[in-house]
Structures are given as structure tokens and as C-alpha cells.
Amino acid sequence: MTRSPEHPDESVPSANDLLSEIRQVGADRTRGGYSRHVFTAADAELREWFTAAARARGLDVHTDRNANLWAWFGAPGPNAIVTGSHLDSVPGGGAYDGPLGVVSALSAFDLLRAQGFTPGRPLAIVVFAEEEGGRFGMPCLGSRLLTGTLPPERALALRDTDGTTLADAARAAGRDPAHFGRDSETLGRIGTFVELHVEQGRGLVHLNAPLAVGSSIIPHGRWRFTFTGQGNHAGTTLMDDRRDPMLPAAEMIAGVRRSAAAVPGARATVGRVIPIPGGTNVIASQVDLWLDARLPEPGSVRDLVAEISEKARAAAELEGCAVEVREESFEGTAAFDLALRDRLTALLGGAPVLPTGAGHDAAVLAPFVATAMLYVRNPTGISHAPQEFAEPGDIDHGTAELARVLRALAG
Ligand SMILES: [Zn+2]
Secondary structure: OOOOOOOOOOOOOOHHHHHHHOOOOOEOOOOOOEOOOOOOHHHHHHHHHHHHHHHHOOOEEEEOOOOOEEEEEOOOOOOEEEEEEEOOOOOOEOOOOOHHHHHHHHHHHHHHHHOOOOOOOOEEEEEEOOOOOOOOOOOOHHHHHHHOOOOHHHHHOOEOOOOOEHHHHHHHOOOOHHHOOOOHHHHHHEEEEEEEEEOOOOHHHHHOOOEEEEEEEOOEEEEEEEEEOOOEEOOOOOHHHOOOOHHHHHHHHHHHHHHHHOOOOOEEEEEEEEEEOOOOOEEOOEEEEEEEEEOOOHHHHHHHHHHHHHHHHHHHHHOOOEEEEEEEEEEOOEEOOHHHHHHHHHHOOOOOEEEEOOOOHHHHHOOOOEEEEEEEOOOOOOOOOOOOOOOHHHHHHHHHHHHHHHHHHHO
């Protein structure tokens, strides 16, 4: 067991111990890191692990209509203080993004119990389904369905790279797709949501501080560009006779960097490109390309994407190809509850307040309930990659502070 001054109690496992319990689950031998996606074997194993860990603590565990997991400290009720995060990952992701918020929640409950704390308000841990959108492309799937931000008919029709729909994947995992959709009963129970998360940047390293309170999340979205041309033989089709969609796709990728670099604060990324059919000796007939764009000014994200789309259309035309653009998801500015933020900052002895460019379930919940985020220092600053990291001492510190926050909110 890993011990630090922040976690002196030998009788209960620390958040670090809990994290090592799932070290093997969903390990990706091809990409490195972890690939843990909704309704896969890794997802089932993580759900079983969480259920067993929560039940061992006497918590009442159930799965809501949208496959989010809940563990209640006492009877479920209204005005609850909820903490937690997600257990899924991006393809080849790190060990901390998501799981850190879940293990620290379990460990914080242990600390509260060891202190003999009896909550005056209902307390719960939530594990949201498919926060990263790693399998079906839609981020924050569980929280969007729960809040009704995403219509269930649109969600259930989403397909993974094998063509399996979310509806079929849910059915295969024993979930009833007919139950998916806005869940007012579950949503109505949440009074306050506090999500602890590994920082996805080096803000805390520069501030030389172990923990921060979140202020806001900048607007962000995902767009799918489908370039179509004419599939053909790589050896017999002369260069002048080609309509190769890979060319405008390549132009677009380079153009995204140029367009985003010209706008202060903008971040735009092409991280996924799928040529169809994808053969070495085949000119592609279609190229699907996903754009992730984020910018502090809400209106400007769509302006930037409009500019990128226009250039993509011109590049496609030049090659005798066509392009179709589809907005897959969009989130405006998410500002966390101001009063709650101030309260946590004071409680944590003037902890720094940081904005972020990363999306979270807490942002999806923010328009409906009071939400706050705590960020734990990440010495590498890297996230969504195997090099993501948090020091064991910082994890114990974050957990102890989370316990203090829960104690103050639920006392
Ligand atoms: Zn996350």
C-alpha cells in the first residue's frame, strides 16, 4: 500500500491503492495506455470493480436509465451532494483522466467514515458512462442523456467504427435502449456535483500548487468532414485522371493549424482520419476526418469552423471531390457555480482558480445543478496519452481535501 502523510490511516486503502487495483483493466497493448470504452469487456470489468468496491463500503449501488453508475451513502434522496467522474478513456489514454475522480471519491468516503462523520444530506458517487466519446464519438454521453441535452434517438443511432449502433451495444451489455433519455428523477436528486480530476495542463506546476478549483470550461465542439471522390486503382489511374479525397483532406489538416494559429486562444485538432476503403494500392473513395475546435469566445468557435469548412470546400472542388460537414457535438462556455467556487476556494485555504480547455460531465450538469471541479497537479501536463501523471502524495492530498469539501457541503 502507498502511504503519505495525507493518508495515515493504515486500515483503509488509499486512492493510490484503489487506482492500482484497476491497473491492468483495459490496458492497450497496441497503442499503450488504456482503451476503456462503453459496453466493452473492459467497461464491464470496471463496472464490476466499482460495484464491488462500493458495496464493500456498505454503499447502495444501482445503474440509472442511461448506464451511469450510482453509489449512495445512505438512502438516495433530493438535494444530494454528489462526487465522482468517469472510468472510460480515450483510445490509448492515461490512467488518471476519470478514474482519479472515482477512486478519490471512494477513498474520501472511507476518510469520512473513519472520522465518524454522519452526513446531514444524502451523499453519492457517480460514474458517468462514456465521458470521452471514445467508442461512439459523442463526449459526455451519459450526462448528456441524463440531462436530456442529447435526444435518445440521436444517441442510440450513433455507430462505433465497426458499425455497431449504441442501441445494439447497450442491448448486448444487458441495458434496455428504450430506457435511455432524460432522467428527471435521477437529475432531481443532485443538489451539488463536485468532480475531482487530474489537471490536463501545467497550470498547477507553474503555480507550484497541488490543487486548484475550476472556474470555467471554454466552448468546444466536434465536427465530421466527409470528403468523397472516386475510388480507383493506384497503378493504372494516371495522375491527371484522379479524384482523390485524400488530397483535400491533407490540405485541410495543414489549413486547420494555420487558421487556428491566427486566432488568439484557439485550439483546433485533427486527431482522427479514416480513409475508405484504406488500402495501400487503392485511391480512397472517401475520407472521414474529425475536427476538434475550442476557443474562449463562444461565437468564434463556429466562425473558425466556418472558415475551415470554406477552405475545405475549395480544396475539394479543385480535386473534383465533394465535402460534407456535420456538427457532431457542441458545448458553449460552462461556468461553474460562482458561490460554490468561492466557498471551496476559501475552504481549501485560498486554492488557485483555473479555467480549462477540457470538457467534463460537470460542464454538462452545470446549467442544471451547482457544479464545481477540483484539479490535481499533473507534473507532465500531458493528458489523453500514457504519460499523464499525478504524484501519489498529490493524489492523497486531493482526496483529503475532497473529503473536507464533502464534509462541509453535506454536514
Ligand atoms: Zn475526464
